[in-house]
Amino acid sequence: MQLSLSNRMALLGFDVLGRVADPVLIGLLRRNHFPSARMWAAANASDGDIEAFIAGLPDSARRRASGAVGRRAYRAVIDLGEAAADANARWRALALDGLPGDPAGAETDRRRAASRHLASAAGLAAAVGRRDAPLVAWRMRKPAPPPDLRALFRAPDDLSAVRAGPIYREGGMMRQWLSATSETGLPEDVSLARVSWPAEGEVRAATVVGSGVGVEWDLYVRMRRDYDFAAAFAAIGIASIELVSPGHGLRATPGMYGGEPFFAGAPCSSAELLAAQSREAARYIAWARDRFDRPVGIFGVSMSSFATQLILGLAGDWPEAARPNAGCLVAHSPDLMGVVGGKLAGALGVPKALADAGWATEDLEAWRGALSPAPAPATPADKIISIAGRYDGVTPFGDAVTLLDAWGVPAANRFAWRHGHMTLPSRLGIDRRPLTAYLEKLAS
Numbered sequence: 200m201q202l203s204l205s206n207r208m209a210l211l212g213f214d215v216l217g218r219v220a221d222p223v224l225i226g227l228l229r230r231n232h233f234p235s236a237r238m239w240a241a242a243n244a245s246d247g248d249i250e251a252f253i254a255g256l257p258d259s260a261r262r263r264a265s266g267a268v269g270r271r272a273y274r275a276v277i278d279l280g281e282a283a284a285d286a287n288a289r290w291r292a293l294a295l296d297g298l299p300g301d302p303a304g305a306e307t308d309r310r311r312a313a314s315r316h317l318a319s320a321a322g323l324a325a326a327v328g329r330r331d332a333p334l335v336a337w338r339m340r341k342p343a344p345p346p347d348l349r350a351l352f353r354a355p356d357d358l359s360a361v362r363a364g365p366i367y368r369e370g371g372m373m374r375q376w377l378s379a380t381s382e383t384g385l386p387e388d389v390s391l392a393r394v395s396w397p398a399e400g401e402v403r404a405a406t407v408v409g410s411g412v413g414v415e416w417d418l419y420v421r422m423r424r425d426y427d428f429a430a431a432f433a434a435i436g437i438a439s440i441e442l443v444s445p446g447h448g449l450r451a452t453p454g455m456y457g458g459e460p461f462f463a464g465a466p467c468s469s470a471e472l473l474a475a476q477s478r479e480a481a482r483y484i485a486w487a488r489d490r491f492d493r494p495v496g497i498f499g500v501s502m503s504s505f506a507t508q509l510i511l512g513l514a515g516d517w518p519e520a521a522r523p524n525a526g527c528l529v530a531h532s533p534d535l536m537g538v539v540g541g542k543l544a545g546a547l548g549v550p551k552a553l554a555d556a557g558w559a560t561e562d563l564e565a566w567r568g569a570l571s572p573a574p575a576p577a578t579p580a581d582k583i584i585s586i587a588g589r590y591d592g593v594t595p596f597g598d599a600v601t602l603l604d605a606w607g608v609p610a611a612n613r614f615a616w617r618h619g620h621m622t623l624p625s626r627l628g629i630d631r632r633p634l635t636a637y638l639e640k641l642a643s
Contacts, residue, residue, distance in 0.1 A: 218590045218617075218619070219619075220590075220618070220619040220621055220622045221542065221590065221591070221592035221593065221619035221620050221621055222542075222592065224619075224621040225542055225543055225546050225592070225593075225621075226546075228543075228546065229334070229546040229547070230329070231324075231329070233334040233335070233546075233547060234324060234329040234332035234333070234334055235320045235321055235323070235324035235329060235332075236320055236456035236457075236459070237332060237333050237334055237335065237336065237456065237459075238256075238260075238320070238323055238324055238327065238329075238332055239276060239317075239319065239320035239323055239324075239456060240336070240454060240455050240456040240459070241255055241256075241336075241454075242273055242276040242277065242323060243276065243277075243280055243454070244453065244454035247277050249264075249270060249273050249274075252264070252273060253265055256327065256332075257330075257331035257332060257333075258331075259328060259330050259331045260327045260328050260330070260331065260332065263326065263327050263328050264326075264327045268326045269326045269327050271326070272319075272322045272323040272325070272326035272327065273323060273326075275319050275322060275323070276316070276319045276320070276322075276323055279312070279315050279316040279319050280316050280319075282312050282315070282316070283309075283312040283313045283315070283316040285312075286305075286308050286309040286311075286312035286313070287309050287312075287313070287449070289305050289308070289309070290302070290305040290306055290308070290309040292305075293305045293364075293365070294306060294364045294365070294376045295362070295364050295376055295378050296364075297364055297365050301367075302364065302365055302367050302374075302376075303367045303368070303369050303374070307420075310417075310418060310419060310420045311420055313418040314418060314419060314420045317415075317418060320456075334547050334548060335459060335462055335463050335547055335548065335549075335552070336454070336455060336459065336463060337463055337464075337552045337556075338460075338463045338464040338468065339463075339464055339465075339552050339553065339555070339556035339558075340464055340467050340556065341556060341557055342556075342557055342558050342559065342562040343467065344565065345470075345565050345566045345568070345569030345570065346470060346474075346569065347569075348509070348513070348569055348570065349513060349516060351470065351471075351474040352474050352477050352478070352509050352510070352513050353478065353516070353517075354478060354481040354516075354517040354518060354521050355380075355382065355478050355479075355481060355482060357380075358481065358482050358485040358486075358518060358520060358521055359482075359485070359486075360379055360380050360482065361377050361378075361379045361482055361483065361486045362377065362378045362379065363375055363376075363377055363394075363486075363490075364376040364377070364378070368398055370398075371397065371398050371399070371433065372395045372396065372397060372398055372429065372430070372433050373395070373396050373397075373398050374393065374394065374395055375393070375394040376391065376392070376393050376394070377391070377392045377393070377394060377440070377483065377486065378390065378391055378392075379392075379479060379482050379483075381445070381450075381475070381479070382445075382474070382475040382476075382478040382479050383445045383471070383472075383475045384475075385445075385452070388445070388450060389450070390443075390450075390479045390482075391417070391442075391443040391449055391450065392407075392440050392441060392442050392443060392479075392483050393417070393429070393440070393441045393443075394438065394439070394440050394441075394487075394490075395429035395430075395432070395433055395438065395439050395441070396433060396438035396439075396491075397433045397434075397436060397438075400436060401436055402436060402437070402438045402491050402493060403435075403436035403437065403493065403638065403641075403642050404436070404437050404438070404491075404493050404494050404495070404496065404524075404638060404641035404642050405437065405438040405439070405440065405487040405488075405490075405491045405493055405494070405495045405496070406432065406437055406438075406439055406440070406487075406495065406496040406497065406498045406527075406637075406641070407439075407440045407442060407480050407483050407484055407487065407495070407496070407497050407498065407523075408428050408429075408432075408439050408440065408441045408442065408498045408499075408503075409442045409444060409476060409480070409497075409498070409499040409500065409502075409503025409504075409506060409507065410441075410442075410444060410447075410500050410501075410502070410503055411500045411501030411502050411503065411530070411624075412444075412458040412461050412462075412501060412502035413447070413457055413458030414447070414458075414500075414501075415447050415448035415451075415457045415458075416441065416448070417441075417443050417447075417448040417449050418448045418449070418457075427628070428441065428498070428627075429441060431627065431628070431631065431634055432634065434631075435631070435634060435635060435638050436638065437634075437637075437638055437641070438487065438491055438493075439498075440483045440486075440487050442476060442479065442480060442483070442503070444472070444476055444502070444503065445460075445472050445475045445476060446458060446459070446460035446461060446472055458502075460472060461502060462539075462544060462547055462549055465539045465544070465549055465553070466535070466536060466539055466563070466566045466570070469535065469539060470535075470566075470570060473502075473505050473506045473509065473535075474506075476503065476506045477506045477509060477510050480497060480506065480510060481510075481514075481517055481518075481521035482521070484497065484520070484521050484522070484523055485518070485520040485521045488520055489520070493641075493642075494524035494525070494641045494642065495523060495524055495641075496523050496524055496525040496526055496527065496637065496640075496641045497510050497511065497523040497525075497526045497527075498526070498527040498529070498637070499526075499527070499528060499529065499531070500529040500530055500624055501529070501530045501531075501593070501594065501620065504528045504529060504530060504531035504532075504594070505531070505532075505535050505538075505570075507526055507527075507528055507531075508528060508531060508533060508572040508602070509570075509572060509573075510523065510526070511523065511526045511572075511576045511577065511578045511583060512572045512573025512575070512576050512577060513573060513577065514577045514578060515577030516577075522577070522578070523578055524578070524582065524640075524641055525578065525582035525583065525584070525637065525640040525641045526576075526578055526582065526583045526584070527583070527584040527585075527586070527633070527634075527637045528583070528584070528585050528586070528587075528599075529586045529587075529623065529624060529627075530586070530587065530588060530591060530593070530594050530620050530623045530624070531585065531587065531594055531599050531602075532591075532594035532595055532598040532599055532602075533571055533572045533598055533599075533601065533602040534567065534571070534595075534598050535567070535570045535571075536563055536564075536566055536567035536570065537567070537595070537598065538593060538594055539553075539563075540563070541592075541593055541594075541595075542592045542593055543592075543593045543620075572602060572606075574605065575605075575606060575607075576606050580606050580607040580608050580609070581608075581609055581612065581640070582640045582641075583606065583608050583612060583640075584612050584613075584614070584633055584636055584637045584640060585599060585603055585608060585612060585613045585614065586614045586616070586623065586627070586633050587599040587600075587613070587614070587615055587616070587623075588615075588616055588617075588618035588619050588620055588622070588623040589615055589616065589617050589618070590617065590618060590619045591618070591619055591620040591623070592619055592620055593619075593620035593621075594620060596615070612636065612640075614632070614633045614636075
């Protein structure tokens with residue numbers, strides 16, 4: 200793969216910044232994003248009752264929220280939320296239910312409305328103040344025995360329960376939205392995924408794609424290059440089925456911001472979210488195999504890499520149609536409990552919340568063993584690609600290497616870059632070698 204001078208310079212910049220990016224970005228999330236998002240979610244949950252919203256704020260924020268500027272900022276969140284809900288309803292009628300119209304235009308309108316609504320969080324936080332604002336609405340449970348991993352990550356009984364919306368063209372890709380029964384058990388929740396494939400040329404393989412915690416690709420107006428996996432895969436002939444993760448984006452839990460449920464009740468909520476996503480992925484793997492008549496893989500970034508690792512290890516128990524032919528792990532670690540107690544979770548306050556709920560070290564160790572990947576992969580080890588950051592402060596590089604060694608993943612399949620966790624996906628927008636290697640494993 201020949202890189203342009205500008206791309207080579209960008210990679211050099213990534214190498215230089217790799218060591219410091221995670222601490223800096225995690226600090227910014229801790230001070231800015233999480234308190235703003237929590238306040239925004241609380242405003243959305245207040246149903247337009249500003250007095251109820253103010254009553255739930257820290258003492259330091261109530262006076263400012265009661266003033267004219269605070270009230271206007273609150274009203275903007277509510278009004279933009281209503282506009283986003285209206286745009287979402289119109290999009291669902293066209294893209295999911297197949298009513299006549301322009302689904303591509305409806306999706307653009309929906310994303311614009313959703314992005315404006317998301318952006319209103321910054322205005323609310325600026326008006327009211329982030330000081331003393333909570334980062335997470337904790338839903339911790341009392342310590343409990345860990346679940347039976349194979350039962351939790353079983354494939355659903357009915358793999359065919361996928362509904363396909365109308366096909367439309369967007370740029371150089373064909374698009375289609377899928378919906379299916381949710382595996383979360385939450386009322387009114389529906390599993391969603393978007394399919395993209397090249398408008399011209401052959402589809403050589405397909406892959407299901409899962410994103411990181413808090414990444415709401417389905418709401419952004421325009422995907423950043425580091426997360427536009429659909430375009431990256433279509434460019435090399437791979438059809439992608441991008442999952443909307445439970446608790447994110449179009450499937451956000453009422454009263455919470457995108458990704459918050461993953462941490463709010465960890466480790467219980469983390470395991471349940473990953474299990475639901477895995478069971479839903481089984482349906483989409485089977486659907487893609489039937490739709491494209493090509494090999495199908497599973498590709499997971501960060502949070503979704505945990506689901507991908509468990510699928511690669513346990514899919515031998517799944518129906519053949521749902522078993523992935525290959526897998527790609529990005530920013531991954533086999534130790535979910537280590538991440539729950541790691542730097543990002545620590546910045547959020549997860550360890551303290553667990554201790555306050557009565558979780559002891561031995562409780563967490565029991566869950567660590569129960570949620571570890573299988574000793575050997577059900578998918579052949581030479582069909583697994585790994586992309587890991589040597590300076591990863593969220594999913595530690597050494598843990599990833601331990602899993603790859605245990606599974607016997609060949610050295611040629613391992614891409615170890617001088618990156619932290621937060622910048623690792625960005626490199627895939629420039630350096631496509633791992634994606635090309637993944638295609639070779641899928642298509643061979």
